[in-house]
Amino acid sequence: MSRAADGSLPPLRGVLFDVDGTLYSMRPMRALVLADLALHLPREGFAAARRTLRVLRTFRRVHEDLRAGLDRDGAPLDAFHHAEAARRAGVAVAEVERAVGLWMRQRVLGPIRRARRPGLVPLLRRLRAQGARIGVLSDYPAARKVDALGIGDLVDAVVAATDAEVDALKPDPRGFLVAAARLGLPPAAICYVGDRPDVDAAGAAGAGMPAVLIGSRAVPGVPVVRSLAALGRLLEPALIAGGGESAPAP
Numbered sequence: 001m002s003r004a005a006d007g008s009l010p011p012l013r014g015v016l017f018d019v020d021g022t023l024y025s026m027r028p029m030r031a032l033v034l035a036d037l038a039l040h041l042p043r044e045g046f047a048a049a050r051r052t053l054r055v056l057r058t059f060r061r062v063h064e065d066l067r068a069g070l071d072r073d074g075a076p077l078d079a080f081h082h083a084e085a086a087r088r089a090g091v092a093v094a095e096v097e098r099a100v101g102l103w104m105r106q107r108v109l110g111p112i113r114r115a116r117r118p119g120l121v122p123l124l125r126r127l128r129a130q131g132a133r134i135g136v137l138s139d140y141p142a143a144r145k146v147d148a149l150g151i152g153d154l155v156d157a158v159v160a161a162t163d164a165e166v167d168a169l170k171p172d173p174r175g176f177l178v179a180a181a182r183l184g185l186p187p188a189a190i191c192y193v194g195d196r197p198d199v200d201a202a203g204a205a206g207a208g209m210p211a212v213l214i215g216s217r218a219v220p221g222v223p224v225v226r227s228l229a230a231l232g233r234l235l236e237p238a239l240i241a242g243g244g245e246s247a248p249a250p
Helices: 026-044 046-067 077-089 093-103 120-129 143-148 174-183 197-207 228-238
Strands: 014-017 133-138 157-160 190-194 211-214
Touching: 014 174, 046 077, 046 093, 077 093, 120 133, 120 228, 133 174, 133 190, 143 157, 157 174, 174 190, 174 197, 190 197, 190 228, 197 211, 211 228
Parallel strands: 014 133, 014 190, 133 157, 190 211
Antiparallel strands: none
């Protein structure tokens, strides 16, 4: 159940956040990364720059195909993702690893704080002051992004789809359940905050978690807020002070 009949959230002991598009805004982040690409890729030469962009676009397409259920025949998620992108782009796996590592996991760390949603740090501090456990669940490795956003000391657990015990992209519920176990809380006592109804809200529902989306379009059955200030006004009355009961390991 995502909310009570009056539109409020059920009693909560924790909040689990998506990263991309939730903790920071995608539009300014894309602009900053594109500016970085435009500045640095020409140094590689036109052909090499086009090749790098092709690899990155292919990697993102494979990501969405995997989310939709692309069969990887039991291969680990991260290894298959890179190998399939390499196959489709017609390059070596090492080239995909270099491009993704540089442009999607390293160079994003510089501008990410400039794209941080207003009020993020004060919100997390207020939630923690009320006794809430705070977690992060992302389809991509997220620990360095959390630190780059300046919130590492405010987060109790960071979970990525590529973690060995998850090995599945959202909306598969596995990551949500692993995050709940790491936070030591039952899923029903954690609210998941994301920005995509088909990925974040659907995955939370599959794990038995209530969800809130940040956005501008109404989503049936799921509260939607436009800002972190509005999110705080929704979350804080639902929080129960103190810790919670331990959740069973998934």
